[in-house]
Amino acid sequence: MSDTTEAPEVMYYVRNKDLIPEIEKFGETKVISEELGAMLLLIAKNLSNKGNFINYTWKEDMIQEAVLTCCKYLKNFDLKKSNNPFAYITTICNHAFVNYINKQKKHSEIKDRCFNEREQVTNNEFGFTHKAIDYTVMAVDVKKKKKTSKT
Numbered sequence: 495m496s497d498t499t500e501a502p503e504v505m506y507y508v509r510n511k512d513l514i515p516e517i518e519k520f521g522e523t524k525v526i527s528e529e530l531g532a533m534l535l536l537i538a539k540n541l542s543n544k545g546n547f548i549n550y551t552w553k554e555d556m557i558q559e560a561v562l563t564c565c566k567y568l569k570n571f572d573l574k575k576s577n578n579p580f581a582y583i584t585t586i587c588n589h590a591f592v593n594y595i596n597k598q599k600k601h602s603e604i605k606d607r608c609f610n611e612r613e614q615v616t617n618n619e620f621g622f623t624h625k626a627i628d629y630t631v632m633a634v635d636v637k638k639k640k641k642t643s644k645t
Contacts (some may be wrong), residue, residue: 508533513579526565534564538587547591552598560590590642
């Protein structure tokens, strides 16, 4: 007797013909099904392997942010206007990745600036005087950088 049990089919990519029925179901119920959630996650994971995004240390956070953004804006997709939800979701994920990277760069600049401008003065009982960080000055400096880079 030979047991020929088939392994469950593993999806490596998402096709529009699989995605459209899930989008239709979402449009009726306004609830994201497990299958649709798995498809959104798969699209985000595969896009994160693209050369633009592959070597970031916060890649998992980017994927989570992209899936969350997809869940937020999936209600705006209209099957009457377009029959390509894959492109819509991929665009949302791409923009979410870029926004997350820009946010992380901004935080990195703040951390670097705080580290470079720290003061260690020995004139109190503990040996250090703490200097408060003025984030408003840092925001003005960032705006100046943007203006000078555009001109």
